[in-house]
Each structure stands twice: as C-alpha cells, then as structure tokens.
Amino acid sequence: AQSVTQLGSHVSVSEGALVLLRCNYSSSVPPYLFWYVQYPNQGLQLLLKYTTGATLVKGINGFEAEFKKSETSFHLTKPSAHMSDAAEYFCAVSVPGGGGNKLTFGTGTQLKVEL
C-alpha cells in the first residue's frame, strides 16, 4: 500500500523567502503525486500533479515540485513567499492501475508567512 509523509506539521517563512514543503512517499510502483492547498474552512484545491513525463512540475500561484524517484520525494517549492500563501498544504499519492484510484493524503503542513 502507498503512503505519504510530510515532514514538519508547521513551517514558518518570511515574506519574500523561499518556501520548501517536504513530501516523501512510499509505493511499490511509480506513483502519481499531487499537492493540494486548503484555506481555512474551505475545500482543497489542486496546486499541481505529477503523472508521467517531465519530473519538474509547475503549478498555480508560482509553486512547483520535482519528482525524485531515487529519493522518493516530491517537495513543493516557491521562490518567494507571499502573505496570501499562508494555508495548509497536503501531499497525496495514488498508484496507477491499483488501489481503486484512491488518493492517500499526508497529514498536512501549515504554512505561516510573516512580514
């Protein structure tokens, strides 16, 4: 079965600083990987996804993530944080052709952006 680990339940950065949110996965086959963002009292919104092809994936709001098979990682980055980036971020994994298409989510990372 696949699983996801998000290192750091809370991350704090200064406005304009680099954002790095960590995600490691476990899967017996090459997975599909996703990052979602959630603002307070709202649903989750897809930021970006990796299925096949280019390992560096660009998403909305200036975020990007790189699939590194050797490190089983899919870390989320943004070069310059903005106050509006403050939210909770979830990494998720699914297994092609198996698991009933279900996504398995990490426990989330709360991003705080300070002036």
Next chain:
Amino acid sequence: DGGITQSPKYLFRKEGQNVTLSCEQNLNHDAMYWYRQDPGQGLRLIYYSQIVNDFQKGDIAEGYSVSREKKESFPLTVTSAQKNPTAFYLCASQPGQNNGYTFGSGTRLTVV
C-alpha cells in the same frame, strides 16, 4: 460552471440524532469520496463510490452510511452510532483513473 456542491456549510446536531450531509456534482465524474478532517490528523476516508449503486467502506466507516442512487449525488448520513461526529466533512469527485480530486467546500458538523 461545473463543480461540486456541499450543503449545508454549517450543521448542528443534537446527540442521538441522525443527520445527512449533501454532496452534488455536475462534472460527470464517476468516482466520489467522503473524508473527515480533524485538526492535526489530515484527511481520513469514510466511504467511496466508483460507480452508481456501488460503494465501499473507507478507513473510518463505522457510524456512517452512504448511498449512490444517481451519478451526481453521494449523500453521507452521520448516525447516532458515531461517537465523536464533530468534524469538518469533505466530499470529492474524480473523473477517472489516477486523476486528482475535485473537492467541495466542506460541511462543518457540530454536536450540541
């Protein structure tokens, strides 16, 4: 515009009462899911349905029930058997294999 609608946004229930949360989508997605979200615990899967008239239990199905009589609708009933129902409930739909989910805006259920 296509989307997934959850209602109501806030719901209060007295202990011992059943309550039903609505989830409707007009995206023509086959699969639908219900998750429960509690602080610090991420999303936990309650039930899911891949096709109409079929559904499966997730990781925390006890005290919950669902139906899938129409492709567009996947209501969740929180029964009196659910001992700790206060939580934020999220519904999601998925167009096909290995695609991401589209989420509704959630229902916050509070037991009073």
